[in-house]
Amino acid sequence: MKNTIKYCVVGLSHKNVDLATRGNFSLNKEQSERLLAQAKSDGLKELMVISTCNRTELMGIVQDPKILIDYLCCFSGGDVSLFLKKGYVLIDRSALDHVFRVGCGLESQIIGDFEIIGQLKRSFSNSKKKQMVNGFSERLVNAVIQSSKRIKTETELSSGATSVSFASVHYILEYVKDVSQKNILLFGTGKIGRNTCENLIKHTRNDQIVLVNRSEESAHLVAGKFNLVIKKVSELKTEIAKSDIVIVATGSQDITLEASMMPKDKPLMILDLSVPSNVDPKLNDYENITVINLDELSQLTNDALKKREQFIPQANEILNQVKAEFFQWVDHRKFAPTLKALKQKLLDGQQKERGEVQEFSQTVYRLTGKVASYLKENPSKADQTMALLQHVYQLDSDLDV
Numbered sequence: 001m002k003n004t005i006k007y008c009v010v011g012l013s014h015k016n017v018d019l020a021t022r023g024n025f026s027l028n029k030e031q032s033e034r035l036l037a038q039a040k041s042d043g044l045k046e047l048m049v050i051s052t053c054n055r056t057e058l059m060g061i062v063q064d065p066k067i068l069i070d071y072l073c074c075f076s077g078g079d080v081s082l083f084l085k086k087g088y089v090l091i092d093r094s095a096l097d098h099v100f101r102v103g104c105g106l107e108s109q110i111i112g113d114f115e116i117i118g119q120l121k122r123s124f125s126n127s128k129k130k131q132m133v134n135g136f137s138e139r140l141v142n143a144v145i146q147s148s149k150r151i152k153t154e155t156e157l158s159s160g161a162t163s164v165s166f167a168s169v170h171y172i173l174e175y176v177k178d179v180s181q182k183n184i185l186l187f188g189t190g191k192i193g194r195n196t197c198e199n200l201i202k203h204t205r206n207d208q209i210v211l212v213n214r215s216e217e218s219a220h221l222v223a224g225k226f227n228l229v230i231k232k233v234s235e236l237k238t239e240i241a242k243s244d245i246v247i248v249a250t251g252s253q254d255i256t257l258e259a260s261m262m263p264k265d266k267p268l269m270i271l272d273l274s275v276p277s278n279v280d281p282k283l284n285d286y287e288n289i290t291v292i293n294l295d296e297l298s299q300l301t302n303d304a305l306k307k308r309e310q311f312i313p314q315a316n317e318i319l320n321q322v323k324a325e326f327f328q329w330v331d332h333r334k335f336a337p338t339l340k341a342l343k344q345k346l347l348d349g350q351q352k353e354r355g356e357v358q359e360f361s362q363t364v365y366r367l368t369g370k371v372a373s374y375l376k377e378n379p380s381k382a383d384q385t386m387a388l389l390q391h392v393y394q395l396d397s398d399l400d401v
Contacts, residue, residue, distance in 0.1 A: 188249040
């Protein structure tokens with residue numbers, strides 16, 4: 001008997017590991033692309049990679065989830081034994097349920113964070129360019145997008161703050177007096193950094209924001225949009241010395257803010273929005289420096305965030321409606337290979353005249369149609385019925401999920 005291939009999700013998230021551990025398993029763009037290329041070379045047909053500040057996950061169809069665990073650890077540099085201790089492996093329905101909840105912001109650190117759906121779309125698009133997804137993943141992602149849109153428009157789950165970028169600004173507004181008069185330095189042009197910058201300008205009316213980025217081209221694109229002052233990376237230490245608040249949002253895998261760059265004679269607040277962390281851990285011991293990381297920001301509560309909790313049941317109801325339609329499609333798709341094999345088996349067994357064959361073919365189509373209807377109407381008996389058909393008629397069929 002052939003090994004049944006399964007839809008699997010393997011990963012780590014804010015729910016089961018801290019920021020430092022997530023950093024060990026994070027995948028940048030180059031690592032993700034190399035992982036997909038290797039998977040394609042190995043014969044996988046369906047795989048998506050998502051790596052954000054909240055989570056790193058591989059989602060795909062495989063015979064053994066260990067394949068995905070090995071990919072994740074190999075290309076991120078994460079330790080396999082640590083993953084087996086801390087990570088999660090989800091299979092079939094539980095994996096698909098998880099993708100729905102993640103895509104709708106119900107598994108985010110800040111409930112209702114709808115940035116994740118954009119990240120899921122980009123993950124799908126990237127895999128599609130590399131011919132690493134087909135009809136199943138496309139149907140799944142479209143169903144998740146539909147759920148996300150409905151939850152966003154039909155509930156208030158995303159009311160108020162919707163992201164870590166807002167939490168960053170909320171923290172600054174809460175703990176920094178006269179923020180409009182403070183010198184703010186943005187280091188990096190990652191999406192969280194850009195969104196934080198936009199929220200800062202909107203809520204603080206601060207026109208003293210300086211941008212430093214390794215790519216000057218990217219820096220000019222962001223600076224032009226927000227009217228920021230651009231400085232070169234070589235001027236980073238000088239600009240830090242002038243700043244009251246430093247926001248780090250680079251895509252680097254290494255430390256970018258070192259202890260040697262820091263002033264020792266003035267207060268400085270650093271918001272580290274990077275995964276893995278880009279701030280030298282020694283800075284936590286500096287009395288004049290306050291370092292806030294993503295996990296700390298995400299634990300902030302305010303009235304807007306508390307208000308969202310009452311809309312979770314409503315969001316789940318919408319999610320269940322869309323999932324029911326999707327799983328009905330999955331079940332029909334699962335039955336299709338066996339029904340096709342049964343139909344062909346019956347037809348191949350006939351040695352009759354042309355007219356009789358045509359008449360018999362119509363009978364076979366009606367028969368398999370009735371079997372399909374029975375399976376839909378009796379889902380609890382579906383697997384048993386399929387197994388019986390496969391055994392009696394010695395059918396050989398491949399199931400995708």
